[in-house]
Amino acid sequence: MSKIYFNEFQIKELENNPHVKQVSDRSIAYHPDFKVKAIKENQAGKSPTQIFIEHGFELEMIGSDKPKGCLKRWRKTFEQYGEDGFYTERRGKGSPGRPKSKEYSQEDQLKKAEARIKYLEAELEFLKKFRRTRKAGFEEEKMTTSEKFTLIEQIIRQYNLTNMVRYFCEMAEVSRSGYYAWIHAERFRLTHEKKDSQDYELIKEVFEAKKKKAGALTIKMILENKYFVTMNHKKIRRLMHKFNLKAIIRQAKPYKKLAKATHEHKAVPNHLNRNFNQGEPRKVLLTDITYVYYGSGQPAYLSCVKDAVTREIIAFHLSRSLKMGIVYHTLEKLSDSLNDLIHPEAIIHSDQGVHYTHPEFQRRVKELGLKQSMSRKGNCWDNAPMESFFGHFKDEVDYLECQTFDELHQLIEEYMEDYNTNRYQWSLNRMTPAQYGSQLLAA
Structure with a gap:
């Protein structure tokens, strides 16, 4: 089985290809007509990669080695069974694309049982991560909707689960349509993440130049005056929190007198009375x-x-x-x-x-x-x-x-x-x- 995992967005893209029969998060089932056509074009001199590209497959999505592997299996089936090998039901006799020579052994059955255990472990892991506890105070902190969607996708992909989106969405108390909308917005999120990374590098440069003693407002002013970059201070705070940039904050210290006055020393009244800003310099x-x-x-x-x-x-x-x-x-x-x-x-x-x-x-x-x-x-x-x-x-x-x-x-x-x-x-x-x-x- 392929080491590549397909997310929901990629699955939808592959399903729109007329040469694809069915798609899971780790495998693609191709139509028999496409297999026969691919073999004939390959015999005519076209390379496997050229055949797949011309029929609408993106190698970045399915993997650059996929065409060569598929044509190798399909040619073997074609040599043994001809074109009928792709159209005839061969369950129990080995599938047309991947012929099997033996039934499941006890070891294979054990592996299936282990897979079932992994499914249960996935469900348990999802429940454990669904709610988190803050390190300080043990106050319960709910996950954001985006974090829930991320967790659902990770669990489904990690344990290769199919038809489980609705089940996990109900457990996480999020909508299934919202999950698929989040999946389709993946490209936007990647673009957003890339922009955040670029802005973070600029913020980090200023932060380290100030020896980690600059807050969001100070960084904003330096960016505007030194780098001619305008960035909202709320965004700077968000990125500092996201990438764990914590400014060193001085702690309050008790007021200390320098010395005790003698009877010859005289204090004068508080004429200023905290009216510090009187609008005129040097006053x-x-x-x-x-x-x-x-x-x-x-x-x-x-x-x-x-x-x-x-x-x-x-x-x-x-x-x-x-x-x-x-x-x-x-x-x-x-x-x-x-x-x-x-x-x-x-x-x-x-x-x-x-x-x-x-x-x-x-x-x-x-x-x-x-x-x-x-x-x-x-x-x-x-x-x-x-x-x-x-x-x-x-x-x-x-x-x-x-x-x-x-x-x-x-x-x-x-x-x-x-x-x-x-x-x-x-x-x-x-x-x-x-x-x-x-x-x-x-x-």
Whole structure:
């Protein structure tokens, strides 16, 4: 028997051929007239392959070796019995195409019994796969209609079952007509799968370039701006789920204070009150300090100033210590970045850390022409955009691989440049912080 399995669509195509008498998922029964005609044409000099092609058979479907094998058997029958060998009923005497020399032996009967057992196994396997259990929570998850159709076709093909479509469709609670419609749509599904594979390769390229830390919206913006490819973010999510691309998501961490203020330090009110986006660049400035480690666990500290509207990092300073110099240098770099063009209503907002409640820091802020604002005690949400940036920074920068402070400083400089000029953000009209800031300044 042939090793080729015919699906329902192929079976229908073969049945439409007038030279085919009957088709199962693994065999084709040809009309006697065609067999006689094929033998005569072969004797006249035509090759088996040419004969089958001229009579409407696709070799890709039936197999390239099928014509040669069929003509070999048919010539043998023709030599023994003549044309009558194809028209005379020869059950029990060997079929015209495949003459048999003996009855079923005990071994053959055993094989038939094993086939029956396999049928029962197929039925059991179908029932087991019909409903699945989620690994987590043991919540029952129903199969989709397409998955049911796929399972029915696999079981029928695997166990070579005939006239069982209605039975399995009733077991799966799907319609028989729907199953055949699904079979006929195979070519469309193959085309769809091919397109999905092509899109997946593009998504995967972006995903790996971002070190597996990019979600669907980030990938969409990169595809549009770097590859000039427009792809719906829902499709990107579907393909990421389908091909098991899971972005690394940072976990929420508890808010930690940097130090406890003394009685000489004074907190100022929360003038910002979470009104981060006031529509004007350089008006709302957020600042904070975070820690990073390099080498064999040596600590370094990063101080940043972020524009709450454009989300640009407009000043940063990396230090080996947490002394007050870290925030003083940050203010100096902020002044250089602003080029002394201070917004008349500019606010610099921070938490109530020891650096920001220090009298000297507050004095320098006033000299710079900024109004100081502070989060409520222990409330990280009052400075959420800054905390969010540090979270993304630690997700995306492999600072632990740096062996020296200079390597770490170089890595952070490159990241800040990339963040400001190459990181597209969905809520910034799909632009980078620098692009969005330039647009606002132009307006």
